[in-house]
Amino acid sequence: MNESAATIFRAPIGTHDVLDPESSAWEGMIATFAQFAYRYGFGLVLTPIFEDVGVFNRGIGENSEVAKKEMYVFEDRAQRRYALRPEGTASVVRAFLQHQPTTPWKAWYFTPAFRYERPQAGRYRQHHQLGVEVLGTDDPAIDVEVITLASRFYCALGLKQVRLLINSMGHDVCRGAYVEVLRDHLSANVEQLCDEHRKVWSENALRVLDCKKDACVEVTTRGPMLPDHLCVDCREHFARVREGLDSLGVESILTPRLVRGFDYYTRTTFEFVADSLTGAQNSIGGGGRYDRLAEQLGGDATSGIGFGSGVERVLLACEAEGVSPSSLIKRSLDLFVVDTTGEDVATKLVDELRGAGFATQRAYDGRSMKAQMKVADRSGARLALLVGPSERASDEVTIRDLRSEDFEHAQQRVRRGDIVNAVALLLTK
RNA sequence: GUGGGCGUAGCUCAGUUGGUUAGAGCGCCAGGUUGUGGUCCUGGAGGUCGCGGGUUCGACCCCCGUCGCUCACCCCA
Known part of the structure; x- marks a missing residue:
């Protein structure tokens, strides 16, 4: 579009307006999630959509892809450095540290999230997330509760082709030891890695586990797996999470190569994948434990776990499976x-x-x-x-x-x- | 950041080897029925063919640029 007077404005690249018939699916989904959150004992938390850029840099890790090149960073008129939130968790933990609510603190949210990247199917510069966070306990029961809430929520929407992948990242010490073992294995097999990781494997060895290329998959499959290298405590914690899920009939698939994008994860990590969606954008939600995040943001050590789900992607999955959340609310004119x-x-x-x-x-x-x-x-x-x-x-x-x-x-x-x-x-x- | 596809009415799209006044369906408005909706019939409004430049006697069509949309890679929700 040029800038002639006759040209009307459009929503910015990678953003979308959602008008009435379509927005009823959003209403149904949000209302359902709110209902679930209430049943599970979560209260709504509202935090600003922009924060000091440090909240996200220190939260999700300065070396993560998102922090490095996808954040909407800007300066206000007093030269304060802010960023539009790229994800939900860091802000909520920041609010927790600021207000010190009694623990365990259980909060849910619905929020836009911003990432500066080229849009494509299921990926936008502004997308929306529904999520929950729990701070102040590392009881495996809360891991089970959060994951179960997510699983039951998808089920309530009518989704059937959703798989739950689960893994444990361990804590600092046992993960650190594992990364060393993994690096040794990668370094011994550098020549067989994919073109890209042959060069950058040493910067973040864990990322290689996430590579979908056959070459990398083959090398890592033969290599050491995280769950086998957990310390006794982490192993025990993970076992109890998995037993808990099993006892509730929540099916989970142990996925040792599951590595999520943010650096703050420890111990339990999980991801919900929609098999009805083709392509790379089939992850509709995920989360995990972040027992060190509060400290990274300057607070006292506080365990935490959360889950976030992409509204647009869940709606894509609903469409692919032929169900609509709009049917979950009744909206008729009398x-x-x-x-x-x-x-x-x-x-x-x-x-x-x-x-x-x-x-x-x-x-x-x-x-x-x-x-x-x-x-x-x-x-x-x-x-x-x-x-x-x-x-x-x-x-x-x-x-x-x-x-x-x-x-x-x-x-x-x-x-x-x-x-x-x-x-x-x-x-x- | 890299690459492919596509921009014609509010929407979905036709548009011949470049040739008079750019079409259809749906939607919208009005009428057929001066007090009555689902079907039907008739008529109407609505387009600087994304924008700018070039080639040509002549461009929706060909060329270049640009903006936008879209899909994919990367990464993620």
């Missing part, structure tokens, strides 16, 4: 007021009906009865209330059933004063 008196009787009438609790719409611009009825029909309203000169004169209202197939006998006139009761009666039928 009444549509048609006014042809030329005196604007509708304004008072709709106010009265809405006050009585009915979802009510009306026509505007004084259009013909035929035109107003057409709009009424398309609105999906159950009943139309007609007020024309005749009703006006006798202080009545005509109630017409828009769902009746019998056009001749679909309506009746009632006294204006009885309208609320009459409508209530008809709507309960």
